[in-house]
Amino acid sequence: MISLVRRITAACALSAALTAVAACGTTQASGARHPSPAAGHPAPARSAAKPSAGAEPSAAAPSAPPTLAPGPGGLTPVFANGPRTKGKIVALTFDADMTADEGPRAAAGEHFDNPALIATLRALKVPATVFMTGRWAVQYPDEARSIGNDPLFELANHSYSHYSFTGDCYGLPTVAPDRMRSDVENADAAFRKAGVRHVMPYFRFPGGCYDDKALRTLGGLGVTAVQWDVVSGDAFATDADAVTRQVLNGVRPGSVVIMHCTRSAAPTTERVVQAVVPKLRREGYRFVKVSDMIRATTSRS
Incomplete structure (x- = not known):
């Protein structure tokens, strides 16, 4: 993701990305969906912290997490935001990005994690969804x-x-079509090996780029692809106030916000969360997970 953002910033000045990110987004004639530059860096806690207590009310997860129905021909369904008319709810999402070839950089001391951000979310009792590689x-x-x-x-x-998962996505290397499913399945295997007991049936495309071929290829996995409708602009940003303004100006009822949690590539995110959460709460917003947002979307009540 770091290589992704650097290529984006080469074509679109960071200040412009913070104030008009959508100007750098593209939708290719081939049918590939390219979102405004956003996806990218994760957020865990380094110590084996105890589960958070007193969290903001969030619907209890049922035995089968909510998903969207497949599209025509079994295409993987795509979710970008929740309902606009079912209350002031917002989902913060954080991409825990690290590409397959960035191991040497981590070994040399680059931090692709951000324990302080996760600690802040816990301290503020903010439910969140982490999309992890x-x-x-x-x-x-x-x-x-x-x-x-x-x-x-x-x-x-x-x-x-x-x-x-498409042929052209901000300079990212490309997964061959016959390896797309295994790339997703290998991630699940890595989570199990790490001791994660439950992985939600949601998938975020690297770079947010997908096309019908990718949706069809992943169609049998039973996942819902999750995009977003608010770009935080935190990747490589150095002005936390500008990122905060961008989030606050973009959030609407049902919004899904994409943020990052990589210390080296998104250094302002913790400060942004510290500013955004209380402001949105004062405006009457309640923070939920993606599963809650999908459940609100599919519920008839």
């Missing part, structure tokens, strides 16, 4: 287990490699 879980198994087994959070699949 399998490679990240391999690098930080204790943190993956801590996040995945804390009822305040839910953990979902972000591929193993963080390679693109």
Whole structure:
């Protein structure tokens, strides 16, 4: 994801990305969906912290987490935001990104995790959904287990490699079509090996890029692809106030916000969360997980 964001910033100045991120997004004629630049860096807790107590009310997860029905021809369904008319709810999501080839950088001291951010979410009692790559879980198994087994959070699949599932996605390497399913399954295997007891049936495409071929290829896995409608702009940002404004200006009832949790590539995110959460709560918003948002979408009440 780091290579992704650096390529984005080469084409779109960071200040512009913070104030008009959508200007850099593209939708290709081939049918590939390219969101506004966003997806990218994760958020675990380094110590084996106890499950958070006193969390903000959130619907108890049923035995089968809510998903969307498959699309025509069995295409993987895509979810971007919840209902606008069922109360002021918002879901914060954090991408725990690490690509398959970034191990040497981690070994050299680069931090792809951000324990302080997860600690802040716990202190503020904010439910959140973390989309994690399998490679990240391999690098930080204790943190993956801590996040995945804390009822305040839910953990979902972000591929193993963080390679693109389309032919052109902001410069990311590309997963061959015959390896897409195994890339998702290998991530689940990495989560199990780390000791995560439950992985939600949600998938976030690396870079947020997908097309009908990718949706069809993953169709048999029973996952719902989760996008977003609010880009935080936190990737490589150095101005926490600007990112905070972008989030607050974008949130509407039912919004899904994409943020990152990588110390080296998203250094302002913890401060943004500290500012955004109390402001939105004062405006009457309640924080929920993606599963709660999907449940609100599919509920008839």
